[in-house]
Amino acid sequence: MAQRRTTHRSSSGKKLYAVRKADGTFADIQTYKRAHAADIRRSAKGEASATPAAKAKKAARKVAKKAAKTAGGLLAKAKKAVAGVVRSAKKTAKKAAKKTATKRPAKKTARKAAKKAAKKS
Numbered sequence: 001m002a003q004r005r006t007t008h009r010s011s012s013g014k015k016l017y018a019v020r021k022a023d024g025t026f027a028d029i030q031t032y033k034r035a036h037a038a039d040i041r042r043s044a045k046g047e048a049s050a051t052p053a054a055k056a057k058k059a060a061r062k063v064a065k066k067a068a069k070t071a072g073g074l075l076a077k078a079k080k081a082v083a084g085v086v087r088s089a090k091k092t093a094k095k096a097a098k099k100t101a102t103k104r105p106a107k108k109t110a111r112k113a114a115k116k117a118a119k120k121s
Contacts, residue, residue, distance in 0.1 A: 017031075
């Protein structure tokens with residue numbers, strides 16, 4: 001069970017829990033939100049081991065958490081692979097565009113060759 005606490009409010013209006021020492025001075029001051037969350041996380045020793053249903057529930061939660069983590073990892077790997085494929089496709093398209101842009105049309109090449117031949121003769 002939680003320690004006996006004195007309650008009051010901060011200047012911002014949040015509820016505070018204060019644990020006092022025997023002489024009346026404050027040993028610890030926490031916000032209600034943090035203290036309450038800590039109380040919920042903590043459970044009595046006899047309470048957890050008393051019911052097999054609680055153990056089964058805890059084990060099921062652990063398995064579900066592990067499965068979710070694995071699925072998240074696989075999803076991240078798949079996203080990374082897709083990004084790599086997209087990146088390589090963009091590079092290939094860029095190279096192809098660059099090649100076609102630098103090539104001269106066949107007509108221009110033919111005209112240039114004809115001009116050279118005319119100059120020689």
